[in-house]
Amino acid sequence: xxxxxxKEDLMRYIDGEMPPEQRxxxxxxxxxxxELKRELAIFRAMRxxxxxxxxxxxxxxxxxxxKVNASVTRPIGWVxxxxxVIVWTAYGAYLFxxxxxxxWEKLATGAIxxxxxxxxxxxxxxRYQDWGVDPYKxxxx
Numbered sequence: 001x002x003x004x005x006x007k008e009d010l011m012r013y014i015d016g017e018m019p020p021e022q023r024x025x026x027x028x029x030x031x032x033x034x035e036l037k038r039e040l041a042i043f044r045a046m047r048x049x050x051x052x053x054x055x056x057x058x059x060x061x062x063x064x065x066x067k068v069n070a071s072v073t074r075p076i077g078w079v080x081x082x083x084x085v086i087v088w089t090a091y092g093a094y095l096f097x098x099x100x101x102x103x104w105e106k107l108a109t110g111a112i113x114x115x116x117x118x119x120x121x122x123x124x125x126x127r128y129q130d131w132g133v134d135p136y137k138x139x140x141x
Contacts, residue, residue, distance in 0.1 A: 010036070010039055010040055010043050014043055014047060
């Protein structure tokens with residue numbers, strides 16, 4: 001059975017998840033095989049090592065580069081986004097007004113677009129207001 005004992009079996013043995021009849025069979029194999037004893041000792045050592053680990057990141061120390069990065073890249077990004085939106089909106093408005101489509105179609109399409117943009121703006125404004133009072137905004141995950 002030494003060839004049939006898997007690493008998962010050894011893990012279940014260590015964790016006490018193995019049924020009694022399989023545990024007795026594995027005990028017999030452990031008595032015969034020094035290789036299994038060695039692997040079991042390795043897994044027990046790994047278990048004790050991992051139990052001592054903490055996955056808590058501890059305290060997050062803000063770096064001076066966090067502020068530099070925010071003060072340099074964020075405004076540049078916003079400027080580029082705003083300029084791009086203005087250019088594409090102007091181009092779209094030009095195409096919209098100069099197209100040969102019926103005026104009613106233009107009014108209906110314009111109403112839909114204005115409605116969607118109004119809803120989007122209200123959601124963004126609400127998220128911005130909530131972000132200002134969010135108690136978890138500075139939490140480090």
